Amino acid sequence: MEVISRDGTTAQIDPLRFCQWLLKEVQRRGVTIHQPATATAIIKDSEDVLRGVRISEGDDTQSETELPCSRLVITSGAWSPRVFSTLFPSSKARIPVSSLAGHSLLVRNPHHKSEELDKEVCHAVFATDTLGFSPEWFARLGGELYLAGLNSTNIPLPEVATDVQASAKAIEQLKQCAKAMMVNVPGRDMEILREGLCFRPVTSSGRPIVSRIPDEKLGGIRTKDERTGGVYIAAGHGAWGISHAPGTGLVLSELIEGREASTNIEALQLPT
Known part of the structure; x- marks a missing residue:
């Protein structure tokens, strides 16, 4: 037997309890949760600029709700490629997450x-x-x-x-x-x-993708400038999604707000 860590050098988190706490915390801070819900389409203005997303909630696929937004973040784990293809059907870009x-x-x-x-x-x-x-x-x-x-x-x-x-x-x-x-x-x-049984999102490189998706990869959809618009993705963390989630959330928020990231995420860009 080989000991690979000792007291004070590592920690463990319970994913279920962590997610339950996180859900309560974001709701306490005023975040609106639509669950269960399915993102069905992008809403654009007359100049093909992203202005919202359409979702269907629950089992009622006939009733849809429009949520206004200029920035969209896709963090759907192993389902991220499907979500992207659904929302941007004209795009030829591939999200390399399996x-x-x-x-x-x-x-x-x-x-x-x-x-x-x-x-x-x-x-x-x-x-x-x-x-x-x-x-x-x-x-x-x-x-x-x-x-x-x-x-x-x-x-x-x-x-x-x-x-x-x-x-x-x-x-x-x-x-x-x-x-x-x-x-x-x-x-x-x-x-x-x-x-x-869970499905972990993985990439061939072993590195997650934490990146803005360039407008030219959106299949004809444009977004506003970096500080007020954009489509972003964070996926591919493999078995380490829970432990990397807080740090990913931090740099993703900085990326969305056009601020300098707390760490170098250049290697996590969406592959060209």
């Missing part, structure tokens, strides 16, 4: 004791491939163990995220892995909290 499907299992730590909550330490364990894949274990506060690492590039990306259905075969493989790697407590069965 999907990597990953199954996961969330189980209860059989050794967890609630009275020792404050003494718990979060751990991450990366194992070698002896079970058909390379398991990754993450121990979280509250007695949760997250098991992942069973990935595939062959599972088709569904139309929308709510259509995602985990493979029974893959989940069973994870369960057998959990049984093999956990030291079971006598008389206590493994408690499964959640079964999952």
Whole structure:
């Protein structure tokens, strides 16, 4: 066994709890959320300049709402290329983001004791491939163990995220892995909290794309100047989307407002 980090050198975040907190925080600050919703078309003025986006909300595809905007940000993960193609059907540009499907299992730590909550330490364990894949274990506060690492590039990306259905075969493989790697407590069965399948947005270079999309790639649509308009994209972070999200949000906001970025993102431009 090799120790790759020590106390004070790394940290772990729970994606679900982080996203729930983030949603509450942006709503507290006055952000309006349209969910579920589908972006269906760009709205332009008489001079073909972007002035809004049209969305359909819920399951009612016949009822649409127009949202005025001069700046548009596409951050739809593995679905970003589809969103771009839908909104800019005349564009010949390609968003080089594909999907990597990953199954996961969330189980209860059989050794967890609630009275020792404050003494718990979060751990991450990366194992070698002896079970058909390379398991990754993450121990979280509250007695949760997250098991992942069973990935595939062959599972088709569904139309929308709510259509995602985990493979029974893959989940069973994870369960057998959990049984093999956990030291079971006598008389206590493994408690499964959640079964999952997610599609991570990946790029061939391994680098995400955080960039303004040049107007010439918008298929005839123009935008206002850099400080008041533009179409932007942030996608392709792979398995590190949650951990890179705050920093990405920071430099993206600076990019949108025409300010100097806090870090050099030149290598994250949309490929020509």
